[in-house]
Amino acid sequence: MNRRIVHAACALLVFGGGLAAAAAAPAANRIEIRNFMFMPKTLTVPVGAEVTWINRDEEPHTVVSANGQFAPSKALDSNDRYVTRFSKPGTYTYYCTVHPFMTGTVVVK
Template sequence: MSGRLVLAACLWLAVGAPALAAHAAVDAAAKPGQIEIHNFMFMPKTLTVPVGAKVTWINRDEEPHIVVSANGQFAPSKALDTGDRYVTIFSKPGTYTYYCTVHPFMIGTVIVK
């Protein structure tokens, strides 16, 4: 095995594996209709709910996040500090893509059936 490959494997074990484990732990702990913001990710990334469902975003990061609908389909959140929550009710079926305006690489989807 080349030195670079060994180094890459060690880096993944040191950095990537714990992040995946944390992601899985938060996903497992999330309640129905709840989206955790953790490690600059929405978890779950895609949430499917019935019409009329209340969805709650909870910021678990130390950095603030703002949840915004990509197409203005729901009102944006205020800046969410650690532990803050944002709640909206989805009254119509459809696919709602959203993102964080502070960190636009953070993207998620709520599917309402």
């Protein structure tokens, strides 16, 4: 194989991997619903951050603020997402209306 092609391919792998990692950074503000739990149970984010919930269960779930501090999600089927932005500092507790024992907290600093 031509050395230039090999060098170009290596550079793409090295530098492309860095770009992929940078693009994946917002995943830090993600909460996954697995095994009837919000994971992580508590997430701390800066003011202005968007948080994404993803349902990884086969059962539907909701994301509803315990104090009406943000709009509730629709029923999330498998792999559905719900996103909301937190523009004020505070502690936001939430739960699943279908399974009220499922609770979580977003702390905004």
